[in-house]
Amino acid sequence: MAPKKDKSPPSDPNGIFSGMIVFLIDTGVQSRRLQIWKQKLVQMGAKLEDRFSKNLTHVFAMDANSLLQKLDKQRLIRSKTKLLAYQWLEDSLVKGEKASEDLYVLSLQSGRGESLSPKTDNDGHSRVTLKKCRISAEDAKNSSPRYMNDTKDHAIDDSRDAKSASSLASRSSSPEVMSSEAIDSHNKPVGTLDSSSLYKPPDLNxxxxxxxxxxxxxxxxxxxxxxxxxxxxxxxxxxxxxxxxxxxxxxxxxxxxxxxxxxxxxxxxxxxxxxxxxxxENDEKVKTISLFGEVWGIGPSTALKLYEKGHRTLDDFRNEESLTHSQRLGLKYFDDIQTRIPRHEVEEMERLLQKVGEEILPGVIVVCGGSYRRGKASCGDMDIVITHPDGKSHIGFLPKFVKRLKDMKFLREDLVYSVHSTEGTDSGVDTYFGLCTYPGRELRHRVDFKVYPREIYAFGLIAWTGNDVLNRRLRLLAESKGFLLDDTGLYPATHGSDGKRTKGSASLKFDTEKQVFEFLGFPALEPHERNL
CATH class of the missing domain: 1.10.150.110 (DNA polymerase beta, N-terminal domain-like)
Incomplete structure (x- = not known):
């Protein structure tokens, strides 16, 4: 039986796009993205037309070149219709109200798809015209995200999870699990990215x-x-x-x-x-609270409480009764945890984890993410992302993996340990945060294991590779398109009774990181290109 088509959302006559009569130029736009824009426009009060006419108030296109491929230049000049880049639509959705149109006007002076550059009119207001400076369409679109997982697994209490799920690293020797026709994004290039296709934000400010x-x-x-x-x-x-x-x-x-x-x-x-x-930067309170917040498991509210109790140094609160077990460990091994790990040692430990994983579950995928996967020379910790190609054998793997590593004296102390795959809760993601030692040493390093079902592995890999700047851009980009993105999926955003945006019940499905990037309209950056 063919799936039922979703009904179009009701139109709000008082929505932010009320009164707009719109024609969309589809050149250079993915069909799924175009459909999302259409739905948002209609849902928020706009009327869509399927052809250019004098009744239109707005025409949207990726750039001037795309516009002139579809419509006659002289006809556009005679028309009073406003010609805007799609970025206006995205920024308006993020803001929740219409953005100023001045910065998004597509000039008809040339049709080469040039980039935006401001001019100041006599009235002092900024205007945008097009100049011959090649900036990709992505440069103009990616205004993006909040940390991919800024509230995820924050160490049980109010904690600061020692790091957001976006602090991870470069190419791994381990292959990514994907369908047979997909490209291996770990060992092989995800397509050949020339310099014009890479995301290079102007960042002139x-x-x-x-x-x-x-x-x-x-x-x-x-x-x-x-x-x-x-x-x-x-x-x-x-x-x-x-x-x-x-x-x-x-x-x-x-x-x-x-x-x-x-x-x-x-x-x-x-x-x-x-x-x-x-x-x-010169305020004692700020400096002290910031220091306390560097202790694993201590978040802003705990740091503030410690300050208010009169503590001013780490030694001051070593005997503080209110500290949790994890916080005590974070304090005890504070200097160890602050010590960065040389890349060659991370590489050796990744191989050890892969060997142990394969002995327990043949075919398991064990990848060290974070700054290591991004190619950095040293790492603050190790973020290990795990899955299995068959989509089911990952269930129950983590307890066996942790036990074996403890028996080997690789894992030394537990910080966070939760298993959801057997119950199917929390998207079926299993989590272990702890302290480990490099073979032959007692110096503690932070290590995290995240075990994902195969169907959401791509999202976990993106989140735990980072960096935080990239994750922020992706998250905000997703929100501008009506979605919420985290390490477990890309969900249609819904509005609760309190007006807050919440995740829909089901995520979109993607096999690879590349597919997620492409859907969001973001270049499929190799891990070593994600140090933004």
Whole structure:
């Protein structure tokens, strides 16, 4: 029996796109992405037309070249229809209201698909025209994500999971599991990526984004998620700008850049620094709470409580009764955990884990992600992503794996240990966080095991390879398309009664990392190209 077609979502006459009559140019757009845009437009009040007419208010295209391939230039010039890049639609969805159209206008001066560049009119407002500077369509689209798993497995209490699921590393010698027609993305290139296809954000305003990045970490340490997230959302918006910000007028209409953020940008442009950041960096409370937050298992609220109890150094709270077992271990081995692991040692330990895994379950896939998979010379910890090609033999594997590694004295102390595959809960993902030792040494290193069902393995591999910048871009990009992305899947976003976005019941299915990237409209970067 053929599957039933989903009914189109009801149109909201008061939605953010109410009053718009739209024609979409499909050149250069994946059909699935185009369908999502159509659904969002209709759902939020717009009317779609299947041909160009004088009744249209807006035409959307990937770029001017795509536009002129479909429509006559002179007819467009005579028309009063607004010609915008699809990026306007995505940024409006992220913002929850219409973005200023000025920054997204497609110029008809040429049809070569050139990039956006600002001009300032006599009235002082920023305008966008097209100039001959090759920036890929992806550069203009990727304004992206929050940390892929910023709340995932945060060590049982309020903890900071020692690291987000995005801090992982370069090419592994282990093959990725995938369908026979798919490309092996571990040992072999995921297609041949020339320089024009790689994601290279202009990032011409690093003087601003670096300062905002520091404020993200400070506010997270202080437990102020609202302020932290405001800077978090602003960074990708600023990163993708194809021009150097020279005036606050150029950014005041951008999504996520409110009055306070504009004032910060103006101060940075004028003085080269931000007094708020300087205050924080010299503030004893901020420095102390940040230090406490570096202890594995201690999150912002616990760090603040320790500070309020009068603790000012790590030694001050070694006998603190309120600490959990995991936090005590994090404190006891603080210096060990802070010691980076040379790449060759990680490589040897990955081979050991693969050998043990194969002895327990033939065919099991054991891949070290994180900074190792991204090709770094040293790693802060090891993030091991595991699955099995048959989609079922992974069930019950983790307890056997952990026991064998403990018997070998490789695993020494447990931090987090949860098994869900046997019950089918928590997407069937099994988790172990602990401390291990390199053979012949007592120095403790952090190691994490994540065992995924085959059908969601690609999402886990992306998340635990990182880096955090890439995961943030992917997550925000998914949200702009009406989805929520984490390490267990890509879910249609639904709105709860409280207005918050929640995950739909079922994730889209993809065999490989490459397929996930392509669906989101992001270049299929090799692991070593993900150090963004």
């Amino acid at each position: 690093r003087n601003i984004t670096q300062i905002f990045g520091k404020l993200i970490n400070i506010y997270r340490a202080l437990g102020d998620d609202r302020r932290s997230f405001s800077y978090y959302k602003a960074i990708p918006v600023i990163e993708k700008l194809p021009f150097k910000i020279e005036s606050m007028d150029q950014v005041k209409h951008l999504p996520g850049i409110g009055k306070s953020m504009q004032d910060h940008i103006q101060e940075i442009l004028t003085t080269g620094k931000l007094s708020k950041l300087e205050h924080f």
